[in-house]
Amino acid sequence: MNKIISSIAICLLSIAILSSCKQDKKLPFYGERHAETVRDAAGVEKIDTVYQTIPNWAFLNQDSVLTTNKATDGKVYIADFFFTSCSTICPTMHRNLMTVYNEFKTNPEVMFVSHTIDFKYDKPSVLKKYAQKLGVDGKKWQFLYGSKDSVYTLAEKNYLVAVGEDSTAKDGYIHQGYLVLIDKDRRIRGAYDGTKEDQVEQLKKDIPVLLAEYKK
Amino acid sequence: MRKYIIHSIFLFAIIAIIISCQNQETIDLQNYMSNGKDIYKTRCQNCHGENGEGLGKLAPPLTDSVFLKNNKTRLACIIRNGTNEKMTINGKEYQEKMPAFPELADIDVAQVMVYITNSFGNNQGFVPYNKVSIHLQNCK
Numbered sequence: 314m315n316k317i318i319s320s321i322a323i324c325l326l327s328i329a330i331l332s333s334c335k336q337d338k339k340l341p342f343y344g345e346r347h348a349e350t351v352r353d354a355a356g357v358e359k360i361d362t363v364y365q366t367i368p369n370w371a372f373l374n375q376d377s378v379l380t381t382n383k384a385t386d387g388k389v390y391i392a393d394f395f396f397t398s399c400s401t402i403c404p405t406m407h408r409n410l411m412t413v414y415n416e417f418k419t420n421p422e423v424m425f426v427s428h429t430i431d432f433k434y435d436k437p438s439v440l441k442k443y444a445q446k447l448g449v450d451g452k453k454w455q456f457l458y459g460s461k462d463s464v465y466t467l468a469e470k471n472y473l474v475a476v477g478e479d480s481t482a483k484d485g486y487i488h489q490g491y492l493v494l495i496d497k498d499r500r501i502r503g504a505y506d507g508t509k510e511d512q513v514e515q516l517k518k519d520i521p522v523l524l525a526e527y528k529k
Numbered sequence: 530m531r532k533y534i535i536h537s538i539f540l541f542a543i544i545a546i547i548i549s550c551q552n553q554e555t556i557d558l559q560n561y562m563s564n565g566k567d568i569y570k571t572r573c574q575n576c577h578g579e580n581g582e583g584l585g586k587l588a589p590p591l592t593d594s595v596f597l598k599n600n601k602t603r604l605a606c607i608i609r610n611g612t613n614e615k616m617t618i619n620g621k622e623y624q625e626k627m628p629a630f631p632e633l634a635d636i637d638v639a640q641v642m643v644y645i646t647n648s649f650g651n652n653q654g655f656v657p658y659n660k661v662s663i664h665l666q667n668c669k
Contacts, residue, residue, distance in 0.1 A: 400628045404576045404584050411585075446586035446625070483628070 340494075340523055343501035344473060366499040367471050372428070372457035372464075375440040380455055385495070389523055390424040391516070392493045393507060394468050394476050396431035397443040401483065402490045406507030407447060410492060413517055414454060422497075422524055425454035428468065430476045430486055432461040473501065492516060496523055558643065558655040565644025568637055572630055573645075581649030587625055589618040592649045601653075604646070605638050605661045606668035635662045 344365030351361045367382070374380040391413065395403040410425065417423040429435035435443075440456040457464075468476045468488075476488040494503035494516065503519050505512040576588035583590035591597070596618050597604065611629035615622060633641070639658035646653040 398626065401575060404588065405574075408578065408584055443587070448585040 338522055339526060340496075340502040340519055343504065364500045365471075367495060367501075368467075370459075370463070370467060372459040373437050374458075375437055375444050375456040377437040380457065382499075384452070384455060385424050385426060386499075387497050388422055388424045389497055389520060390426055390495050391520075392426045392428065392472055392495060393491065394428050394430050394464075394472075394474050394488050396429050396484070396486055396488075397435050397439055398431065399484050399486070402508050406490045406492070409507050409510060409513040411447065411449075413492075413513060413520075414449065416517055417520060418453070420524075423453075423520060427454070427456050428464050429456065429458055430464060430468070430488055432459070432464065473504070494519060494523065497527055554655055557657070558647070561640045561643040561655065562647060564637075565640035565642070566648075568633070568641040569644050572633075573641065576627075581645070586621070586623060588627075589616060589621075589623040590649075591645050592651070593618045594651050594653070597646050597651055598653060602664050602667070604642050605664040608638050608642060609633060609665060610668060635665055638665065 342364045346362055346364045348360050349363045350358055352358055369382050371379060371381040391410070393406060393410065395406060397403075407427075414425055429440060435458060437458050440458060444450070444454070444456050459467075465476055468474045472491075472493045474489050474491050474493065476486070478485065479487045490507045491504045492507045492513070493501060494505070496502045502523055503516065505516040507513060576584055577591050578584060578588075581591035596616070600607075607627065609630060611627045613624070613626040615624040617623075630638075636658045639656065639661035642661060643656055645651065646656075
């Protein structure tokens, strides 16, 4: 009898140990990284990993208001690159992104940022019409207009999304359809193909995981 | 009696011809439907959606049977040449630019048109491609 009790106890103990070992799920970090020596609050030197971050930015939004990274600072946000006259992948991307938007509509910690790569035609008024017709209203989803240089550099160097002008393409531009997930510290934590429904579903699952990292 | 037999054979033959004709049309329809679906997926679905539901007010749904019926002869032209005309579909106004698809041959236009007008709750039957060719020649 004693043997049985002790073996049950051992079982329970090992289960408890194993489950306490399990780490919480964390999203990966994308982009370049390097080690840096920093001083913590107590003034002790230690080595820390520094990840690639999104730099400061300033663009006009769909209401022609100068919008900066202050709008997204301290929030988790999803960024993408598109243009309004795009008839290939953008409609699918934004159809899928709309479902994410609708799911996190009431969550103040989540934002959406769409950069146009059509610097010739997509002025703020065009973006406004596009947003309205898509069914987006308010500040939660920003549609941003900027010069070719600033937007294309931001896309390729910082968000790691390829964009470009291409006169041979049907609509004049080519770009990748990634939805890039950025954390509250401006680090890249995920990239999802906005034209693929399963990847967009994964994005919906990853946003709460990322938000949970900040709950501790 | 002999006359009676000849008559009935004649009648039978005509009925058989009609039935076999319909079968050929059904086969054609199935053909158009499956090819049309492939074209729809690659050219139309990104804006008009997997089930023809459209995209907000950017792209109209393809579920308005009345509109499709009233514009029967224009559909092929819209598919080939695109449009930026204002349209009222399911009671809502739409005005966006639809791109042209000049690379689609007459038969492709016919197939995708038949697919659209016989899917998403529409049921307007078969249109052969030579008829669609005539529509395409008369585009404004």
